[in-house]
Amino acid sequence: MNVIWRTLLVMWNARRRLRKEGRLASTEVGRVRVTTLPTDLDVLRHMNNGRYLSLFDLGRWDLLVRTGMSGAMKRHGWYAVVSSETVTFRKSLELWQRFDVESRLLGHDDKAIYLEHRAVVDGxxxxxxxxxxRMLKRSGGTLSHQELFAAIGRPEGLPDVEQWVHEWAAASALPPTRADAPSTWS
Incomplete structure (x- = not known):
């Protein structure tokens, strides 16, 4: 439950920063300062692997608010859902350790937007x-990038998504929701 309070606090701070500092360019890196809490730990007394993804959501909310995307999404009845994600661990985060969640937009293809999140300690x-x-409409269906960019502007200077990211997305994809997806083990 503590992540909901962190999320609300991040969104409040992001709105305050948006008013004070202006919009964050969609190619810029957003940063949110986080502390590892007792509720983030696993039995080995370091941050639980699943908690990283929950805390990376904080960076995504900060980025959505500070780039102005969340305002456009709310006005038009749009929302984003994560369709795939992968995380790689290098070092453990310990109790009370402060770190930054760094987030940036990597780019897009015809169906999705790609982001990168990092847990960073002292650089x-x-x-x-x-x-x-993926971007969806509350009224139903998928939001096209043309509609999205018409509302928020096309990000200038956005690099192409690296080929390995496209390959990862294709390799990790499941069948569409209307197709059969039986759980059979080979």
Whole structure:
């Protein structure tokens, strides 16, 4: 439950920073300062591997608010869902350790937006995640990039998504929701 309070606090701070500092360019890196709490730990007394993804959501919320995307999404009844994500761990985060969640938009393809999140301590990467998110409409259906960019502007200077990210997305994809997806083990 503590992640909901952290999320609300991050969103409040992001709105305050948006008013004070202006929009964050979509190619810039967003940073959120986080502390490892007792509720983030596993039985080995370091941050639980699943908690990283929950805390990386904080960086995503900060980025959505500070780039102005969340305002457009709310006005138009759009929302984002994570369709795939992968995380790689390098070092453990310990109790009460402060770290930054760094987040940036990697780019997009015809169906999804790609982001990168990092857990960083004193400039050193402890963990990194790649996230593939799809934009949907509350009224039903998928939001096209043309609609999205018409509302928020096309990000200038956005690099092409690296080939390995496309390969990862294809390799980790499941069948569409309307297709059969039986659980059979080979």
């Amino acid at each position: 050193e990467i402890y963990a990194k995640a790649i996230v593939r998110a």
